[in-house]
Amino acid sequence: MAARIHGGAGAGAATALSTFNPKKLVAPSRTNLPAITRSKRYIVASGSDASNKSLRVRHSQKLIANAAVAVCLLSLILHELLLFEALQEGLEEEMDRDPHVCVMGEDVGHYGGSYKVTKGLADKFGDLRVLDTPICENAFTGMGIGAAMTGLRPVIEGMNMGFLLLAFNQISNNCGMLHYTSGGQFTIPVVIRGPGGVGRQLGAEHSQRLESYFQSIPGIQMVACSTPYNAKGLMKAAIRSENPVILFEHVLLYNLKEKIPDEEYICNLEEAEMVRPGEHITILTYSRMRYHVMQAAKTLVNKGYDPEVIDIRSLKPFDLYTIGNSVKKTHRVLIVEECMRTGGIGASLTAAINENFHDYLDAPVMCLSSQDVPTPYAGTLEEWTVVQPAQIVTAVEQLCQ
């Protein structure tokens, strides 16, 4: 049974973002929907021009028709919310589910969180479960790690990801390493989360992308959310995971609006998300650049190209299964990221693809990253430090020659 979810335009997203609105219920076969729905339906409705390719339905093999209809209807009960509300929902559901889950960070309690992700939680769960810490990132991150070793499941918030540079000692030495160094005796089920990335003229120190610094630390997983759907799913999955997970959010994406299912779901932490299937070229991206890529994709489609866009989501480990399948199909790869050119996620990904899928490539892997500059304050300069849709279009045209 085919169904189309109508996406309205205008997501209420930050103005700098494209008008592409991911108002689709993406439930590809690999996404972990809870056991309630065994449907492997894959429904995509794009807000762009209606083309045959944008609507594709695959049915599960083993459903009884009535159950299929019931399940179908169940997974279609949606509610609309903003990305920070989705994070809050995910966090609240996990805190309801497990009393060991707690939050620590600056201004997460009474203030409700600088980006309102923890709004209302202190009133509901109390001041100890939603702990307002003093300004000592190293110490409270370490405190979270110690608490995790002794049985709690803290969610540590960095008010801005850049502040976690102060906690680097604890994240690198303790968070990543203690499970191994203790011979497997202690697990560290923490979630370290916070907004990062280039915002609106926030200046150099508030516009940092820490994923490149953290990626070498053995023993941690890194994920980046980009839509309300995957924000909630990844938050829940990260909290349930026994590994330490760093969840990267983006300052400019907090006001994205999307309809997400009422029923509970989690997203797989190690999986990438197929945003737009295609044939000509694979574009790998994550976080905010996804929207720049989709904006460029509209232009490209008009020009006759058919890009396959994958939001890699999992920054460590890379989902080379999805990426590999895509490379084997399209033979061309473009990576679009917000990290710096030197030593960023894109650099690692380029190396991984070249090493593993070299035979399948028709052209060298191209990686578009931010300039290696401290993000300037001036609006024009800031715009030129990050990758813009026009550059993406040019790069695709160049690769597809």
Place this chain on the structure above:
Amino acid sequence: MATSFSSATIPLHGSQENRLLLPPIRLAPSSSSFLGSTRSLTIPSSRRLYHAHAARRSPVVGVQEVVKDKKITNTLLITKEEGLVLYEDMILGRSFEDMCAQMYYRGKMFGFVHLYNGQEAVSTGFIKLLTQSDSVVSTYRDHVHALSKGVSARAVMSELFGKVTGCCRGQGGSMHMFSKEHNVLGGFAFIGEGIPVATGAAFTSKYKREVLKQDCEDVTIAFFGDGTCNNGQFYECLNMAALYKLPIIFVVENNLWAIGMSHLRSTSDPEIWKKGPAFGMPGVHVDGMDVLKVREVAKEAVTRARRGEGPTLVECETYRFRGHSLADPDELRDAAEKAKYAARDPITALKKYLVENKLANEAELKSIEKKIDELVEEAVEFADASPQPGRSQLLENVFADPKGFGIGPDGRYRCEDPKFTEGTAQV
């Protein structure tokens, strides 16, 4: 048994000045005597201290010379059983560390090994008061803390030899002793790194009591040195511990030297116990070469923590008889200083106390020493005979959930870089 925390007049900070022998910086460090150990300072009752942070001047706190008092009133501090337990623990610490040195020079263990000779009173004095569910966090000088807490000598020795049967399967080494069973939370190589972890363990204790409504009286003890007390993490944790009234005890093992840096050369105010009241917790100074004095202070601090009255900062004046590590030639410290502290060897002192107070005779103590010698020998044999870790152990335990490597739900390496596990990790 009189408590050492009796309320008495608090000499305010100002009046102490004429008694302080604070040396000017230009003096050679080894020629100055350490402050306070022979001084009797007084401590206010904890209620007065609670309001301490409101006072303009931080109250001076210390501990009275309880042992001297005790002798006057003829009441003993310990029973025979307790005395023998303490003695055995200290002898175990000393013998074990001496054996470590031997094994290191024979090439059985490598890397950085930091020995605890001379400081046994601190470990024994505090840890022998704890239960199994209480936690201990230490630094790289952690062999004896692990032993006092209950980790078997075999497990520690095997860990030092890098064998599979070690407490951390050979993956930690000298500086990373962990034990889930005995709640030893490490073993950290960077100084100050363990203090936030200890604060977290204390936080869990409080959380269990207040949020999960469980009966939890667990306390955490964080051991660290004088060098750490100049590190930011220390102060950040003092603040948080006092703020949230966490059941934690911060124990400073002030042995006056951070490798070759004298405490007096690196610290603007060398009296570390004073830093406690600055954050609103009692700061206590005690003679760390005397296990009975340490034990008295520890009892009070642990009771405070279990009652939910918050943290305590205890500064133990102690000394390490060997160098910072086995690689340290230890040429900088003055022979006279070393001799002075060698004369205050905690084991000799306890032995003297036990014998003089008729708690034990020489024969019993000798038999304990013999037993420990055999235990340590056996530990070495066990470690020698244990197998080394195999290749397959290299990638185990990196992640609690191996999906972190990208293994799919069916158990196969699905998402990961196929070259990752075969890559350059071919040692």
